Amino acid sequence: MIDTGLLKGDLESLKSKLKFRHSSVDLDYLSELVSKRSNLTRESEELKNKRNEISKKIGIARSTNQKADELLMKAASFAKEISSMEHNLSEINSEYKQLIDQIPNICDEDVPLGEDESSNVVVKMWGDELIKKDGKSHDELLKTNYLDSERAAKISGARFAVLRNRAATLERELANFMIREHISKGYEEISIPFLVKEKAMFNSGQLPKFKEDAYSFDAFYLIPTGEVSLVNLYSNEILDEKMLSKKLVCYSPCFRKESGSYGKDTKGLIRLHQFSKVELVKIVKPEESDNELDSLVADAESILQKLKLPYRVVLKCRGDTGFTASKTFDLEVWMPSQNKFREISSCSNTRDFQSRRSSIKFRRGKKNEYAHLLNGSGLAVGRTIAAIVENYQITNDKDFDDIIDLIKKI
RNA sequence: GGAGAGAUGGCUGAGUGGUCGAAAGCGCUCCCCUGCUAAGGGAGUAUCUGCCUAAAAGUGGAUCGAGGGUUCGAAUCCCUCUCUCUCCGCCA
Numbered sequence: 142m143i144d145t146g147l148l149k150g151d152l153e154s155l156k157s158k159l160k161f162r163h164s165s166v167d168l169d170y171l172s173e174l175v176s177k178r179s180n181l182t183r184e185s186e187e188l189k190n191k192r193n194e195i196s197k198k199i200g201i202a203r204s205t206n207q208k209a210d211e212l213l214m215k216a217a218s219f220a221k222e223i224s225s226m227e228h229n230l231s232e233i234n235s236e237y238k239q240l241i242d243q244i245p246n247i248c249d250e251d252v253p254l255g256e257d258e259s260s261n262v263v264v265k266m267w268g269d270e271l272i273k274k275d276g277k278s279h280d281e282l283l284k285t286n287y288l289d290s291e292r293a294a295k296i297s298g299a300r301f302a303v304l305r306n307r308a309a310t311l312e313r314e315l316a317n318f319m320i321r322e323h324i325s326k327g328y329e330e331i332s333i334p335f336l337v338k339e340k341a342m343f344n345s346g347q348l349p350k351f352k353e354d355a356y357s358f359d360a361f362y363l364i365p366t367g368e369v370s371l372v373n374l375y376s377n378e379i380l381d382e383k384m385l386s387k388k389l390v391c392y393s394p395c396f397r398k399e400s401g402s403y404g405k406d407t408k409g410l411i412r413l414h415q416f417s418k419v420e421l422v423k424i425v426k427p428e429e430s431d432n433e434l435d436s437l438v439a440d441a442e443s444i445l446q447k448l449k450l451p452y453r454v455v456l457k458c459r460g461d462t463g464f465t466a467s468k469t470f471d472l473e474v475w476m477p478s479q480n481k482f483r484e485i486s487s488c489s490n491t492r493d494f495q496s497r498r499s500s501i502k503f504r505r506g507k508k509n510e511y512a513h514l515l516n517g518s519g520l521a522v523g524r525t526i527a528a529i530v531e532n533y534q535i536t537n538d539k540d541f542d543d544i545i546d547l548i549k550k551i
Numbered sequence: 552g553g554a555g556a557g558a559u560g561g562c563u564g565a566g567u568g569g570u571c572g573a574a575a576g577c578g579c580u581c582c583c584c585u586g587c588u589a590a591g592g593g594a595g596u597a598u599c600u601g602c603c604u605a606a607a608a609g610u611g612g613a614u615c616g617a618g619g620g621u622u623c624g625a626a627u628c629c630c631u632c633u634c635u636c637u638c639c640g641c642c643a
Binding site for chain 1: 599613
């Protein structure tokens with residue numbers, strides 16, 4: 142959530158900051174609600190103060206065997222007034238909370254203006270000389286000895302994949318390689334729960350906005366990304382300043398309904414209901430988060446570089462930046478069959494947006510401050526397989542063995 | 552799945568209707584003392600939030616797993632939920 146103090150300040154400036162952010166919250170209304178709320182809160186606290194004083198006197202009178210009838214009557218009248226005020230207040234509070242939860246993060250000043258991906262800015266190209274055009278698609282190259290979509294459909298339906306033989310091995314080795322690389326850069330490997338509480342989904346910003354894209358049953362949600370569990374690892378904690386920066390890496394399956402993407406990427410490994418991903422999360426001090434974002438991107442990039450896959454780095458514009466992020470760089474890998482770059486990692490600074498929601502703080506001197514949280518994929522494993530297969534046009538066991546050997550040696 | 556016990560500050564743990572945000576101990580911070588070390592003495596030590604302040608100080612409200620209820624007053628009584636532990640059963 143955003144700093145609620147902003148709602149008491151310059152409303153027009155807040156509005157302009159949220160331009161392009163697809164927020165439907167009526168800030169004028171909300172700001173009225175905020176002042177109504179604080180007035181009512183103040184009044185009720187004053188009343189409570191009076192009541193508490195009388196109650197204390199009653200207690201003292203009782204313990205010294207004095208009569209307190211008059212005090213009791215006075216206190217009772219306060220109690221009535223307080224309870225009706227509290228009733229009003231709780232209605233205002235729930236509306237307030239509901240609206241606040243829908244406000245997206247404010248983007249950094251240097252994030253480009255713009256409504257959608259057409260305003261995104263390419264900030265870096267890597268491996269131009271490696272780009273090959275018009276290759277066969279990974280789907281074509283792999284079916285059905287390595288990618289058995291038909292049998293996957295038999296088991297689970299559309300948008301599921303069964304990897305076989307060397308492709309299955311490659312998936313496991315790739316994940317292993319990615320984790321190894323990140324550990325060597327100081328990340329702590331975490332093995333996380335894949336089923337999480339609703340609260341955990343809320344804390345990391347998946348709820349309430351993206352409810353329709355998440356699978357759930359009983360009281361659980363299936364994680365759409367390992368970020369959910371990693372972000373919640375330290376929720377409701379006040380960390381020792383010395384513990385920061387905290388760098389975490391996990392490997393997990395991710396589950397998404399992909400409800401808004403019928404007809405897109407229906408073949409292959411690009412858009413599945415279940416895919417595996419290596420995820421990076423950092424918990425850092427506020428003054429470090431800008432630099433930490435750069436190094437997070439570099440950490441994800443290094444995987445692509447070591448695999449010699451051509452890619453570009455894209456700075457997303459305000460309209461295309463996710464709900465929780467203040468700034469996002471996407472890594473897009475070259476896909477020869479589409480002659481296009483496709484997203485393979487998304488690295489974001491959320492500043493204090495997630496840490497406010499999940500209450501992750503650190504102690505600095507005598508004061509507690511919200512930490513800054515960053516997250517990024519490092520990388521999506523399925524898409525990495527697709528990119529490797531297409532860029533190297535892999536078709537047989539020998540090709541697979543070569544690349545698997547290479548990965549093991551890096 | 553069955554039976555039982557429990558959830559209090561950084562930790563252990565006392566507290567069953569009233570000067571209780573909470574005894575005591577441990578830990579931690581600062582100070583004193585002793586040549587160093589060990590030991591000892593003193594002070595401080597939860598979170599969120601309102602007002603006030605340049606800031607500190609000060610002062611209100613809320614928080615004893617979560618939410619609701621009873622009451623002038625709830626850590627304490629009642630209800631619902633969540634979680635943890637122990638035993639039995641089942642099981643990778």
